[in-house]
Amino acid sequence: MAFKLISIRLFFANSLIFFGIFLSLSCTKEPQDEISILWEDERALGLILPSGLVENPEQAYFTIHLSGNSDNPPILGDLIQSESGFLFTPLIPLTRGQTYEVRYEGASIGQISIPQLSEEGAKLEVMEIYPTQNLLPENLLKFFVKFSKPMREGKSSTNVFLLDSNKDTLEGAFLDLQPELWNEDQTLLTLWLDPGRIKRDLIPNLEMGAPLTKGESYNLVISARWKGKNGGELGQSFSKKFTASARDSISPEPDSWVMDIPKADTNAALTLDFLEALDFSLLTNVFTIKNAAGRAIQGNWKIGIEEKSIQFIPKDPWSRGQYVIEIESRLEDLAGNNLNRLFETDLLNRSESDLPSDIKRLEFEIKD
Incomplete structure (x- = not known):
């Protein structure tokens, strides 16, 4: 389907920025009237608005809104045109689980929902937590959490917990890095235990002690509420139980x-x-x-x-x-x-x- 760029107009009303789209289309095919979603892999890139949505699409005026409230302002984005309709690409990506409303000259002419990730073939879960062994040195430096799908960044501090044998959360065990350390496709997260507490004689170590203690048992927990980049939650928590052993003070040979x-x-x-x-x-x-x-x-x-x-x-x-x-x-x-x-x-x-x-x-x- 070939598209071409058309004009976009911004205007102001009641101190809100609204988004206006001035369209021009000469339709040569039988009109269709169903709004559809443009997908790339599992991302909803935009909405396809068929010319059949309105009787006369020449100089038609559309706005796209979050559904549920008539006062919701229009969503900013771009519109391009083809022989069969229009493609709306929002400035901020469409959100899974949300319903969007298309209005023409202020009146609603259709709605469409962006589905959550399906359970089949798209399950969001923790695939593995590294190191995989359950006896780890008390000066352990890093964990790696591997997910099945890309995850939302900046959420580890509220979704990752280190518990002691009494199931109490150990505060300040992890280094608070911003931005977080993700691989390119956001499926592998690196969690650093605070090096300042691990290195002996540094102030954090002297004041708070090392995060782990030889002979003690721990549980690293990943919250079920952590959401994927394209929507949906893990749905169940994941954990890794381990015991701390003696410090490792020998380089690999x-x-x-x-x-x-x-x-x-x-x-x-x-x-x-x-x-x-x-x-x-x-x-x-x-x-x-x-x-x-x-x-x-x-x-x-x-x-x-x-x-x-x-x-x-x-x-x-x-x-x-x-x-x-x-x-x-x-x-x-x-x-x-x-x-x-x-x-x-x-x-x-x-x-x-x-x-x-x-x-x-x-x-x-x-x-x-």
Whole structure:
């Protein structure tokens, strides 16, 4: 359907900004009279107003309102024209669960509701909370919450709770970040436990103590009322119960990892066993495998159980020869210790010559 831009007029009445649309259309097709929704994936981008809504669409005057109150002001937006009708695109996206009213010269000529996400194929839920293991160091730095659909941002402080064994909420456990740390499609949220309370001898740590205490049990709870970006609530709460263990004050050591090397002429996986859980969000972003010519090997990485291992499945069968795994030193364990330094290390006291490489390397050979 081809559309073209038409004129838009703003006017004022009773100190409110109203939105006027001056239309011009020459209709050559049989008119239709049903308002419909323009969708992109699961987003309602706008309303399609058929020319058959009014007898004479030439110079027709439409306004779009939230339904339910005759005093609701018109909604700001753009209108474009095609041979069969008009497309209204609001300045603020249409909201699921809301009903909208179309008026012509002030009189209602139709309504349409934006449906909530259907239960089938579009269920909103928490898919996983990382780390997945249930014994976590008392200096744990981050949680990651993975959702099935994009979520509304800026709502974690009122929808995420950390409870102690008495079911009391632990206030100030999380770092209040604005904006929140979401991935690009808003399905993965990073929750930082307050580093100022985790690092010993800092004022927040001395005054409030660490968020977690060795030997104590906790429950991370995600509220059922949290809404998705396109509408609808989770509908049920999700929780992760865990126990705090001793502090982790040792950096990951790649030289100690256990490597399971595949055979040549196969697409079998290369497996790295870390012997401990590592940071979920970094695991698929810090590894590169190169052959003896320095060319990167194409394939897919798959994180293992409890984030304690990873597998690489090559796109093409392995060839015989020497390979190297390059690991970016920013890779961290659950306490924020990376390959170069401990989370609590004072970097200001280190000279430039003492700084380690940004890349760690592990060599291996593919044989028959």
